[in-house]
Amino acid sequence: MNKVFTLFLWIIGYYLPAQTVSFDITIFGNTIGRMEVTKSQDNEGNETYLLISKSKAKVLWIVREGFSKFEATYKNGKLFSCSHFEMENNKIKRFTKVKFDGKLYQVESLNMPVRTFSEFPECSDLSLYFRDNKDLKRLFYLPDASFYNLTQLDANSLEFKSSDGHRNVYFFENGKIKTMEFHLALATVYMKRIN
Numbered sequence: 001m002n003k004v005f006t007l008f009l010w011i012i013g014y015y016l017p018a019q020t021v022s023f024d025i026t027i028f029g030n031t032i033g034r035m036e037v038t039k040s041q042d043n044e045g046n047e048t049y050l051l052i053s054k055s056k057a058k059v060l061w062i063v064r065e066g067f068s069k070f071e072a073t074y075k076n077g078k079l080f081s082c083s084h085f086e087m088e089n090n091k092i093k094r095f096t097k098v099k100f101d102g103k104l105y106q107v108e109s110l111n112m113p114v115r116t117f118s119e120f121p122e123c124s125d126l127s128l129y130f131r132d133n134k135d136l137k138r139l140f141y142l143p144d145a146s147f148y149n150l151t152q153l154d155a156n157s158l159e160f161k162s163s164d165g166h167r168n169v170y171f172f173e174n175g176k177i178k179t180m181e182f183h184l185a186l187a188t189v190y191m192k193r194i195n
Contacts, residue, residue: 021129023180023191025055032057033066035191037129047074049126059186065089070142072126079105079121084142096145107145119147132175133158 018040025033033055040048051070056063065088072082079100086094095110104116121140123131128139134155139148141162148160159169167183180191 019130020195021177021193022195023193025053026190026192027057027187028059030057035068037126039127039130045076046080047127048072049074049124049130051126063089070126072124072142074127079124079140082124082126082142082145084145086143094143096143098142098145105145109145117145121147128170129177133170133172133177134175 018038020036020038022037023035024031025035033053035051035053037049037051040050042048049070049072051068053066053068056065058064067087069085070083073080079098081097081099083097084094086092092110097108099106104118105121107115107117122138123133123136124140125142128136136158137150139150139160140146141148141160144163146163148162150158150160152158153169156172157169158172159167161167165185167181169181169183170177171179171181176193178193182189182191
């Protein structure tokens with residue numbers, strides 16, 4: 001009985017409480033979805049991040065239903081693996097998977113040849129939600145597994161332009177993300193933190 005109780009306590013204690021932040025997604029002043037980002041840490045200090053985003057919008061006669069899932073695992077403070085999966089109207093729009101092999105990061109992307117890189121991603125667009133970002137200069141962007149230098153607009157905002165040409169702006173309060181703007185081809189998508 002004592003062994004069963006000890007095992008039960010170990011299983012419960014192995015994963016520390018998760019932190020979750022949520023954002024409303026709006027376009028043209030209408031809320032079209034929700035994004036939730038969760039960080040969990042196991043007893044060994046390994047961190048796991050998960051982002052789930054769902055949205056549905058109708059612009060003129062065009063209906064766009066989106067789903068995104070980002071995952072990242074850090075072991076001993078280093079990015080070990082991550083993935084990004086994005087669907088639009090039930091069709092795969094983007095897919096990227098990154099895995100550290102001990103020396104290099106191997107990158108698989110939809111319709112692209114396998115590539116590698118060696119730079120350690122210190123901060124990704126997933127860990128961004130759970131850190132103080134006031135001094136952040138560089139970001140690893142999961143959707144295309146690339147590094148971007150950030151431009152500081154003022155003391156509380158940063159931006160970068162991704163390879164697809166979209167301008168991404170992050171606004172902070174006390175170093176934590178408060179709102180975001182994603183300037184896309186057809187419209188600007190706004191995200192506002194709700195917790």
